[in-house]
Amino acid sequence: MKTRALLKGASVVLLAVLGTACGGAMDVTVYEPGVYKGPKDPLVAMQATPEQKAALQARFTKSQADR
Amino acid sequence: MARMKFLCDSERCIECNGCVTACKNEHEVPWGVNRRRVVTLDDGVPGERSISVACMHCTDAPCAAVCPVDCFYTTDDGIVLHDKDLCIGCGYCFYACPFGAPQYPQKEAFGVRGKMDKCTFCAGGPEGKDNSEAEREKYGRNRIAEGKLPMCAEMCATKALLAGDGDMVADIYRERVMKRSGRPQSWGWLTAYEEDV
Numbered sequence: 001m002k003t004r005a006l007l008k009g010a011s012v013v014l015l016a017v018l019g020t021a022c023g024g025a026m027d028v029t030v031y032e033p034g035v036y037k038g039p040k041d042p043l044v045a046m047q048a049t050p051e052q053k054a055a056l057q058a059r060f061t062k063s064q065a066d067r
Numbered sequence: 068m069a070r071m072k073f074l075c076d077s078e079r080c081i082e083c084n085g086c087v088t089a090c091k092n093e094h095e096v097p098w099g100v101n102r103r104r105v106v107t108l109d110d111g112v113p114g115e116r117s118i119s120v121a122c123m124h125c126t127d128a129p130c131a132a133v134c135p136v137d138c139f140y141t142t143d144d145g146i147v148l149h150d151k152d153l154c155i156g157c158g159y160c161f162y163a164c165p166f167g168a169p170q171y172p173q174k175e176a177f178g179v180r181g182k183m184d185k186c187t188f189c190a191g192g193p194e195g196k197d198n199s200e201a202e203r204e205k206y207g208r209n210r211i212a213e214g215k216l217p218m219c220a221e222m223c224a225t226k227a228l229l230a231g232d233g234d235m236v237a238d239i240y241r242e243r244v245m246k247r248s249g250r251p252q253s254w255g256w257l258t259a260y261e262e263d264v
Contacts, residue, residue: 034137038150041193043212047143053069055214060231063221066239
């Protein structure tokens with residue numbers, strides 16, 4: 001009788017523990033990128049020029065557009 | 068401002084691995100590191116599909132978000148680059164990247180990771196002057212500074228792999244889809260969106 005009660009109690013505790021484990025938080029952690037700390041890339045300044053943009057667009061049309 | 072993007076047309080890719088070879092040759096990528104690779108689904112089965120995958124230069128790059136030393140930066144054209152001097156080879160970016168783009172050379176014993184290496188969209192890195200010897204050794208050739216586009220796309224024999232201004236790439240792809248009269252069904256469009264969409 002005592003054993004049965006003990007088993008019953010243990011199973012209730014076990015179910016409670018399992019239930020708690022299954023009920024995890026559903027929130028998604030979103031990370032934001034930090035600020036780049038390295039040296040500047042000269043390419044970044046070059047990309048701001050219209051000549052560079054035009055050159056890349058011309059290159060794309062020449063080499064990758066469907067014939 | 069243009070946003071540089073890659074697009075691989077799975078209807079055209081024939082798994083020749085020319086893009087992989089072109090990339091390795093152009094940048095002298097070391098053994099064990101593949102900045103680009105071709106993935107084939109249902110290999111050997113009728114209807115198999117291949118796509119060429121590398122860093123996709125994400126607009127909201129997860130690698131940059133998880134980097135503990137903030138070694139990533141995005142150029143005005145949307146190219147995601149990193150500084151190998153800051154990189155500590157922790158591997159977080161590899162876990163965060165949905166494309167498996169970050170690679171690590173195994174130069175030391177016991178699986179110690181070296182500095183991360185990935186596709187630079189042929190735009191080098193933050194190492195002195197563009198196309199300097201140091202930049203070439205560390206990041207590969209800087210074709211963008213020369214007014215050229217990534218070697219992998221320019222070498223693609225079937226023009227499956229496109230690289231350039233996202234709008235121009237999208238225009239070409241849209242035209243192809245119209246010519247084929249319908250959407251490509253390779254990626255489970257019907258499964259995802261059902262027939263009516």
